[in-house]
Amino acid sequence: MIIGILFCLLLLLALTFSIQKSRFFKIRSIPKSWIWMAFSLKLIAALTLTSIYTYYYQNRSQADIYKYYDDAVVLKKAHQDKSDLFWETFLPENMQSESFRHSLSQTLHWDLSTTYLINDNRTLIRLNYLLLYLSGEFYFFHLLFFCTLSFLGSIALFRFFNANSSLPSQLIFIVVFGVPSLLFWSSALLKESILLFTLGFFLLFAQKVFIKNQLKFLPLFIVFLFLSFTVKIYVFLALAIPLLLYLISQRLSIKKQKAAYSIIGISLIALFFSLKNKLLITLKEKLIDFKAIAEAANAGSQIYMPTYENLSELIQLIPLALYNVLIHPLIPPKWSLLSSVAAMEHLFLVGILVLPIIAFKKQTKQLPFFWFCISFVLILSCLIGLSTPVLGAIVRYKVPLIPFYLIALLTFVNLNKIPLLKKLK
Template identity: 25%
Template sequence: MMPLLYLLNVLLLLGLGLQLHKQAWAKALQPYMLPALGLKLLCGVLLGVLYFHYYGEGDTITYFNASQKLTQLAHENSGAYWRLLLFNQFPSETFRATVPFTQFADFSNSFFLLKVLSLFNLLTGSSYYLIGLYFSLFSFWGMARLAATLSFVFPDTKKAAILALLFFPSVVFWSSGLLKDAVLMGSMCWVMASVLQLAHGQKQTIVTWLLLPLQLYLFVKIKIFFAALLLSLLTCYLVLKVLSRTIKPLQALKVQLLILAGFMALAIVTVWQISGIFSFDFIAEQLFKTYKGLLALSLGRPHLHYSSLQPTLASIVLNAPKAFFSAIYRPFIGESSEVLYLLLGLENLLLAVLTTIAIVSASSKIWLQKIELWHIILVLFIVASAIVVGISTPNFGTLSRYRIIFLPFLVYLLLQNRFAQRQLAKLR
């Protein structure tokens, strides 16, 4: 029975991959589509190998093992399972105590992932690697769709978009496999692609409109703070681009930036006045709490250290430059002799080289194209995300994983100069 189940899942995965390849937007990614998809699926498998056979522990293992308890409940009491899945109603407190991430079940993105995994356990017979392939395929769907949309809206940057989203090493690896990050990147990029299409007048199919609420829900559920930031910026971008079609003064970048600045000022004042999970005080406290928790687990290994960090907004601002720099360029080569840190160091060296080339190109006025509002939106998201990730994540291994939320967009922007584009043009 199990071999047949595995065979059916493999056939389903092949069918879904073929369906993606047949999508109209996928034509913009040829001839890179299939190699990128193959690499993504391979990374989904390699991620499991890394955690099970090298680390021996980690989030992906914890999620998979914990989800088995929910799957067991489905086999023993289907009614109780569906009440838990849909309404977070636990069959008993004893059962609840055996499942991690249930203290705040209604808000926990980790517990939400357990419920999703339990469904995939039923589908795959609790096959870790098959689930990892499904997650990898979902992630690829969103990221490839965004790369294709960028290729259509900004055709001169097609290869930059493809490289940044589909082939940059840590981006591809950490957005694959059985992790929250795969769901995050798939849903986030899918939403970004839809906003770009709407903003630039591309027609949306009925299927796209039906899928959009689900993708939004997944994005918000997995990373609510980053979702709030990015969705606010995307909303502003969409409104400005739509209005600029009929209001000519809005077509000027300076006017767009003034309106964007006003929107940001209003947002900051609003957040300053509110309390709860979106207040500055709460955010600062959570960043500090996360930093302290991960710092305790990082002792004895290379890590970031903020000697003056306190759970206040002022302290976060003072440490922001170091956090931003570290989130992008550390660890350096030589901070550790471990193979994984050396690979990270090499990638960060590449980022430093790309940054240098971009700065020189900008100062020499050989930038590929004029600055667009979309580029400013990406810069704002990159800066804010890098600061948050850099402050809250002292462990370099975890940092390399968490920073993929902004890293592909940074790489995409760094490749917007003529020198980089000439090198990309040589790729076949």
């Protein structure tokens, strides 16, 4: 534990020095006190979530904030005095020895019942496994490390939005750091923390390389492109086409854009028809698997999403999928503390749709960025809604799209007509 506490102090010291000295944290119109407040909120959110899943929901083996850490501890203990097994933890399955596979038999979450594209459980277990050699099994160090990654990713996401949106910097900062569910679900020892870290830097380096033409950042873009395939890959699949179209709109002339869009459109149609069966099977299997898990666990927030057998049925269910993700959290099937808080937040998210109506502002130059944000929101909502029949899981899975939704919506709001928002100009 002592070594874990020491590394916690070193991590906090490094973060303090970076915030004070690094250009990454020097943001015009954003005081350093705001940045410290943002990190404090993330840490409080991480501790709150950990407390809830420690003292309220007490099934540790099924709690995501513990299960990857616990499996990593099991592996580390199984690998004591066997240094060769350490390296096998990071090798592909076909390169692992029988001795290593035996150590895996003691874990609960290394293997999934069904794997969709990539097993991102292993990403979290491997990362925690590495951190154990620094933490001395002091859990708070892992929590602080994940919280720091999420914080850095949020700063990167803010910088991306700030470089591409016409909204005031302070308003963008509040959007990125002030949404309760985004804070709550993306600050602890969860996949969402790694996702936010990867997503933020992936977008920031894409903007620097392809819009600003700063090729020195190309290696970092490639690194985060690779990392995007290691956790919640469906988020980056939902992002790929909107981002590609947005980058084209920023780099090419109108005439060249039309040609590029035509080529991409034809390519997407061909790709869709060649992969449609794979897409259908993947979404269907995930839905069936999720239903089985929810029924076995007697999940109280199961919602209606029928199984589909063909592409036509899937397309017909898209409106229901969008409803389940964008509207249904307002009326959870079973009320609890978490569902009540989520419903109140969702009431706000739906309610502010009135702002562009009562205070509309024409923003022609911002249309490409608006379509980028809203396309990502809709595509990701479809993927989540078509594969997730549990409202509690939907509330958590949808947190990456919330800042994009708010940025898109607020783009067309005349802030001068909204007294509260006018102060942020």
